[in-house]
Every structure is written in structure tokens, then in C-alpha cells.
């Protein structure tokens with residue numbers, strides 16, 4: 001018996017030709033732009049929500065990938081932005097628009113991202129009526145001074161109330177955390193993890209703070225206004241994350257994601273396994289029929305284009321079979337279960353083991369990945385170099 005664990009989601013051999021069964025919808029509104037955020041968002045312009053809803057309706061109506069009948073889906077993911085910034089009434093309209101195009105199978109996973117300060121009891125009722133059964137809560141830190149530093153708009157107290165509300169209404173939810181905040185110590189991060197674990201969430205995502213070009217944190221750091229966390233400390237924090245969460249019974253199933261049994265994110269597993277999906281809203285990118293179609297990143301341009309009867313899609317990448325196979329290998333290695341090279345060959349027609357022989361051997365020699373027969377997986381040492389592994393392979 002191989003010691004490579006069988007996953008909750010195996011890579012099917014013919015996934016390139018599978019019909020779309022997963023949908024992402026981007027809601028771009030936020031109360032304010034956090035200093036580290038480079039997502040496609042509109043800050044403090046809630047008055048634009050009705051215009052967004054009209055544009056979304058038009059995008060769905062005119063999508064070349066949707067047909068007159070309802071599309072049956074296994075996973076639907078509402079991300080942002082802060083989808084729960086919409087009022088209860090606006091959320092009702094939003095879900096009603098989606099229900100004209102998508103029907104959920106009985107055991108579908110229906111996720112919405114939420115921030116603690118926007119989640120109220122009346123909105124929760126709207127989510128439940130619409131069939132939402134999973135909430136991904138942007139906690140980020142259990143310390144008010146760190147939340148202020150990250151420029152989040154909520155407090156720890158609001159987070160605690162939001163978690164209680166979620167627990168009363170949903171079995172499945174996830175907490176998002178950020179580590180390597182400037183000035184944060186290893187002990188402080190450990191306390192943060194223990195606090196998160198104390199709520200027994202089925203799923204936890206944990207990301208190091210990053211400095212994307214163009215964000216204010218990026219320019220402030222470059223101007224010397226503060227120093228980012230030392231690399232060695234960041235590694236120690238990541239290793240602490242793995243040890244604390246696995247000790248608490250979480251399966252470390254992807255570089256940054258941890259789940260109790262049966263609680264992996266099914267939607268994200270669709271991305272990581274290379275299955276097709278459709279995405280709507282500003283900046284959203286679909287992957288279907290071997291092509292990636294990306295909407296305009298600016299919410300204003302996305303709305304303008306739809307209002308002027310133009311397609312919101314501004315780029316279509318026709319990936320060659322080899323490019324797609326390389327991409328799938330890189331993405332697949334992010335999952336701890338790894339990737340089966342025979343499955344990948346069946347799916348793409350590309351013998352990736354031959355194509356990437358030099359790169360694969362080099363990564364094995366570095367100790368970052370290991371091979372057992374036709375199965376590749378990332379090693380514990382390789383977890384620290386996931387981005388480098390991807391850039392070598394793609």
C-alpha cells in the first residue's frame with residue numbers, strides 16, 4: 001500500500017473535457033482598502049451595488065458559456081471583496097439573480113466569504129434561504145492592535161460574535177488567518193493559532209502577509225517606514241502553523257490550508273485539480289475547454305463594458321497542452337497528496353515526466369519533491385519553497 005494518502009478529491013483521467021460544475025462570483029465591494037490588498041475591489045462605494053447587480057445579471061445573460069437551461073453545479077463560491085457588505089435586501093437580489101442561472105445539486109458546497117463586521121443575523125437568514133452552507137470568515141488576527149495594523153475594519157470582539165453566529169447556523173466554515181505581520185513574534189503567532197483552534201473550526205487557511213507591488217504596504221516598506229518579518233522567523237511561523245494545526249487534528253491538505261476530516265474546500269480542490277470552472281464579476285477568470293478567459297480587472301470598466309453591450313472578457317489564453325500540463329503539475333504539487341503523472345498524461349496527452357525530466361530530477365535532488373512510481377508529491381522541506389517549485393516547472 002502506497003504511503004501517499006488517498007485524497008477526498010482524486011484527479012480524474014479526462015478532466016479537460018469534463019463539463020463545468022463549479023462557479024465563482026466576485027463581489028468587489030469593501031468598506032475600505034486594507035494596506036496589503038491588491039484584489040479587484042471598490043472601496044467605500046456601496047451606492048454602486050445596484051449598478052453592479054445589473055451588470056452581473058447582464059454578464060450571466062450574455063455569457064457565451066451559459067445556455068438557456070439552468071446549469072447544475074457542485075460548488076458555488078462567492079468571493080470578494082466583501083460579499084457580506086451587501087445589505088440583506090441586496091443579498092436577496094444577488095442570490096435571486098444567481099438562481100436564474102445555476103441550480104445546486106443536493107450535496108453542493110455553497111460558500112460565501114464574509115468579514116466579521118458585516119455579518120448580521122438578518123443577512124445570515126438570507127444566506128441560509130439561498131442555500132449557502134459554508135462561510136469563509138476573514139479573521140486575520142485575534143489581536144486588536146494587529147487588526148489596526150492590517151487596517152482591518154473589525155475588532156476581535158466582532159470576530160467572536162461572528163464566529164458564534166456562524167456556529168449557530170452553519171456546520172461548515174473556515175477561518176482565514178495572516179501571519180508574519182511586522183513586529184509579530186513566534187509566541188504571539190502561536191497564541192493566535194491556539195485561539196483559532198479553540199473555536200474548533202472545520203477548516204483554517206493561513207497565509208503569510210505579502211507585499212504586492214502597487215499596494216501601500218509595498219511602498220511603505222520600500223520607503224523604510226517599517227520592516228517586513230525576517231525570512232527565518234516567517235519560516236518558523238509557518239512550521240509552527242503546521243505543527244499546531246496538525247496536532248489539533250487538522251489535515252494539512254494544501255500549502256496554506258488545513259481541514260478536519262471531510263471539510264476540505266471542495267471548490268478550491270476544483271482549481272487545484274485542474275477541472276473547469278466559470279467565473280463572473282470584475283477580475284474573475286474562467287477556465288473552460290483548455291482556455292483561460294479573464295474579465296477586466298477594474299470594476300468600473302467591467303460595468304461600463306457590460307452597460308455598452310461589450311464582453312467583460314478582455315483576454316483569452318489558449319494554453320498549449322504542454323503549458324497546461326506544466327501548470328497542472330505545479331498546482332497539483334501544492335496539495336499534499338501530490339499528483340499522479342499517469343493521470344496527468346491521460347488528461348493532457350502530455351508525458352510530463354519526459355517533458356520536465358530535468359526539472360523534476362533537480363527538484364528531487366534538492367529534496368523538495370519525492371517520487372514513488374508515477375506519483376510526485378512535495379516534501380516537508382519543499383513546503384518552504386512552493387513558489388520556487390512552481391516557477392521552475394511553469
Ligand code: SF4
Pocket residue numbers: 029030031032033034036037038039041080081082115138
Ligand atoms: S477586506 Fe479583504 S478584499 Fe477587502 S480590502 Fe481588505 S483584504 Fe482586500
